[in-house]
Amino acid sequence: MNPVYTRVAIDYSPMDATKVFVKDASTFSASSLLRQRDPKSNRLHHFKRELVRLSEAVGSPRVPVFVRWPNAGRLRMDKGCLAQALESGFILDLTNGDGGFVSHVELAESKDS
Structure with a gap:
């Protein structure tokens, strides 16, 4: 099943050459993310701000993984950033949606970066 991209009315704000959203339409399951460490990285802080x-x-605290940005087109959240945000x-813990892949993530109550 192909991902559905959610159109948003805000521009994507990339961080230099480092990407927290990528041009990749591939889907992934919740169990496929590798453990990541480095909770204080600038990249993770930028990703949290974008979330x-x-x-x-x-x-809503439930945000789409696949986003259509006005200034950047169709992008998917970077899996490494997702793993760091989870760690x-x-x-919150990732779950597979109806299509059998992660389509949304939910921010924990505290959104401090």
């Missing part, structure tokens, strides 16, 4: 912005734009407790 908070997305949460505000969609009006740091910023997002």
Whole structure:
């Protein structure tokens, strides 16, 4: 099953050459993420800020993994960033959606970066 991209009204804010969203339409299961360490990296902090912005734009702590940005087109959350956000407790445990892959993530209650 192909992912559905959620259109948002905010621009993607990339961080230099480091990407926290990637041009990759491949899907993945919740169990496929590798453990990541480095909860204080600038990349992770940038990713968390983008998740908070997305949460505000969609009006929910549940945000789409596949996003259609006005200035960047169709992008998917980077799996390494997702794993780091999960390890740091910023997002809740990942679950597979109806299509058998991770389509959304949910921010934990505390959105401090």
